[in-house]
Amino acid sequence: MTERTHPGTVPDRPARRRAGRGRRWALAGLALGTLALPPLLPERHLATFVLLLLAATVTVGVSLLMGYAGQVSLGQASFYAIGAYTAGLLAVHGVPPLVGLALAPLIAAAAAVLLGAPLLRLRGHHLAFATLAVQLILLSLLAQADWAGGAIGLQGIPRLSLFGVELREDLGYAYAAWFVLAVAVLIARNVIESRAGRGLRAAAASETAAAASGVAVGRYRLAVFALSAAFAGLAGGVYAFYLGYLAPGSFPVLLSIEYVVMAVVGGLGTIAGPLVGATVIILLVQVLNTLGTQPGMPDYAPSVLSYAVYALVLVICVLFLPRGLVPALRSRVGRVVRP
Amino acid sequence: MSDLIGYLLTGLGIGAGFALVGSGLVAIYRVTRVVNFAQGAFAVLAAMLTSSLLGAGLPHGVAEVGGVVLGALAGLIVGVIAIGRPGTSPGTSLIVTLGLGVLAYAVEVLIWGDQPRSFPGVSGVAEVGGARLPAHYLLILAVTAPVFLVMAWFFARTDLGRALSACASNRYAAQVVGIDVRRMGLLAFAIGGALGGLAGVLTTPVQQVTFDSDVTLIVNGFAAAVLGGLTRPMVALAGGLLLGVAQTLAAGYGGGAYQMEVALVLMLTVMIIQAARTGPVPETA
Numbered sequence: 306m307t308e309r310t311h312p313g314t315v316p317d318r319p320a321r322r323r324a325g326r327g328r329r330w331a332l333a334g335l336a337l338g339t340l341a342l343p344p345l346l347p348e349r350h351l352a353t354f355v356l357l358l359l360a361a362t363v364t365v366g367v368s369l370l371m372g373y374a375g376q377v378s379l380g381q382a383s384f385y386a387i388g389a390y391t392a393g394l395l396a397v398h399g400v401p402p403l404v405g406l407a408l409a410p411l412i413a414a415a416a417a418v419l420l421g422a423p424l425l426r427l428r429g430h431h432l433a434f435a436t437l438a439v440q441l442i443l444l445s446l447l448a449q450a451d452w453a454g455g456a457i458g459l460q461g462i463p464r465l466s467l468f469g470v471e472l473r474e475d476l477g478y479a480y481a482a483w484f485v486l487a488v489a490v491l492i493a494r495n496v497i498e499s500r501a502g503r504g505l506r507a508a509a510a511s512e513t514a515a516a517a518s519g520v521a522v523g524r525y526r527l528a529v530f531a532l533s534a535a536f537a538g539l540a541g542g543v544y545a546f547y548l549g550y551l552a553p554g555s556f557p558v559l560l561s562i563e564y565v566v567m568a569v570v571g572g573l574g575t576i577a578g579p580l581v582g583a584t585v586i587i588l589l590v591q592v593l594n595t596l597g598t599q600p601g602m603p604d605y606a607p608s609v610l611s612y613a614v615y616a617l618v619l620v621i622c623v624l625f626l627p628r629g630l631v632p633a634l635r636s637r638v639g640r641v642v643r644p
Numbered sequence: 645m646s647d648l649i650g651y652l653l654t655g656l657g658i659g660a661g662f663a664l665v666g667s668g669l670v671a672i673y674r675v676t677r678v679v680n681f682a683q684g685a686f687a688v689l690a691a692m693l694t695s696s697l698l699g700a701g702l703p704h705g706v707a708e709v710g711g712v713v714l715g716a717l718a719g720l721i722v723g724v725i726a727i728g729r730p731g732t733s734p735g736t737s738l739i740v741t742l743g744l745g746v747l748a749y750a751v752e753v754l755i756w757g758d759q760p761r762s763f764p765g766v767s768g769v770a771e772v773g774g775a776r777l778p779a780h781y782l783l784i785l786a787v788t789a790p791v792f793l794v795m796a797w798f799f800a801r802t803d804l805g806r807a808l809s810a811c812a813s814n815r816y817a818a819q820v821v822g823i824d825v826r827r828m829g830l831l832a833f834a835i836g837g838a839l840g841g842l843a844g845v846l847t848t849p850v851q852q853v854t855f856d857s858d859v860t861l862i863v864n865g866f867a868a869a870v871l872g873g874l875t876r877p878m879v880a881l882a883g884g885l886l887l888g889v890a891q892t893l894a895a896g897y898g899g900g901a902y903q904m905e906v907a908l909v910l911m912l913t914v915m916i917i918q919a920a921r922t923g924p925v926p927e928t929a
């Protein structure tokens with residue numbers, strides 16, 4: 306990664322480089338720590354770990370889309386579903402799982418390009434409702450598609466096998482999900498620091514100014530839309546093999562909203578944001594879920610608690626920490642370190 | 645022929661629900677520039693409360709009014725949270741209303757459970773031009789038409805309505821002549837809540853309501869409202885009726901499937917054509 310100077314905006318290059326290096330070490334430490342974690346986790350927490358990593362992968366894409374391209378997608382779960390169904394259907398028909406997993410992000414990205422070409426003319430709330438509509442259409446079509454299992458769902462998806470070794474245990478999927486997240490983070494990081502990333506940031510601030518300066522705004526936006534869809538599709542592929550069963554009901558509109566919550570809570574336009582956001586939300590929901598399923602609690606308690614958590618965390622965060630947890634923490638730490 | 649009349653009237657009845665949700669969105673958006681994502685939740689809350697009140701033995705009429713009042717109250721609360729803090733941008737408010745819509749799920753499941761609910765409306769079957777349809781659809785139309793007339797009168801002829809319209813057309817100028825823009829925004833939220841609540845109360849006897857029916861309602865309401873650029877209540881009415889009729893025709897002649905797709909594809913087409921005609925508009929939310 307080459308560090309380019311931004312004339313006029315970043316005079317303090319050594320400090321920036323130091324911060325970048327520190328951040329790189331933090332990322333490497335986080336990577337090693339999470340690699341060592343799965344064998345230490347008990348079985349029931351391992352499932353949460355896998356779903357957390359997959360949610361974080363999708364959220365990296367959502368954060369890129371919202372933070373860098375200034376687009377709200379309320380239909381990101383549709384690309385997750387497209388990836389999952391791609392991998393699942395191919396595997397059910399005897400295609401090697403690894404091929405299905407490789408095709409999942411490609412098909413999701415292709416769908417994003419086809420949908421994005423007309424839809425990305427829309428902005429703001431129009432785009433939000435358009436993506437929501439796309440997801441409702443997809444869910445309705447899936448429920449009527451007998452070749453995809455219809456409303457009952459697609460059953461009997463074989464397990465993922467890598468080079469002849471079948472992944473039977475959750476542990477294997479924890480590492481598969483880790484790998485998928487790592488790929489998403491690395492790609493997102495490179496995109497942000499590239500020339501295209503700067504163009505996108507400019508376009509998010511002012512489309513007219515960016516276009517006037519020669520940024521191919523439309524093409525970049527479509528590319529980010531496709532990239533975020535590819536992340537979701539890849540995560541969806543792993544999900545299909547992990548659960549072995551897919552139904553339209555596994556991809557509700559609420560799932561798309563959850564990704565937005567995670568991205569907003571963590572902080573848009575940062576690499577650590579989606580990771581922190583997904584972790585905070587999933588752990589919080591998990592803790593409340595454990596509380597809600599205690600004996601003596603009514604059977605609706607888990608769902609009520611999780612809805613309340615998504616809602617309250619989102620509202621409080623947007624109103625009081627509008628930039629999200631990561632930037633807020635970073636500026637607070639910065640204030641303490643540099644008196 | 646009698647099939648067609650039946651589909652048309654049923655479609656108009658369903659469409660009136662979308663139109664009410666949509667005009668609630670319009671009432672709020674005109675004044676505050678906020679697209680209220682919790683609009684569908686008002687309908688669900690009102691319908692749920694009405695079913696409880698009827699279950700508790702209250703007469704028809706009183707229970708329905710109770711539901712609409714709850715809708716207005718919910719609208720006011722959403723408004724206070726979404727635009728109460730000075731300096732909240734419309735985009736931020738949109739995300740806040742999205743969160744409040746999810747919070748409504750928690751409240752609804754907590755109080756009413758997650759099973760579909762309904763309550764009896766006007767019973768019996770009406771015969772119009774040889775077509776037989778549940779009489780309740782006629783009641784929906786009979787209530788919706790005067791509501792829109794009253795709204796038109798309110799926005800054009802009363803001081804309060806004119807103040808709201810003034811905020812809608814020029815916020816700054818409205819402030820200059822002494823209109824409290826923030827209070828007008830809250831009033832708009834309450835009106836929007838009442839309209840949403842009315843939609844829920846009217847349509848629940850013919851369409852069951854669950855806590856997550858709000859997604860279909862808000863998407864169809866938005867589709868109705870977007871025809872008029874989210875600022876014209878009467879266009880929202882026309883849009884809602886059109887959507888309802890298109891859906892029932894698709895369901896009637898298409899064998900039940902794909903009726904939602906018709907509405908959604910229509911909405912997407914309208915938005916894309918609008919965007920193509922005006923060019924990339926400056927981001928407002």
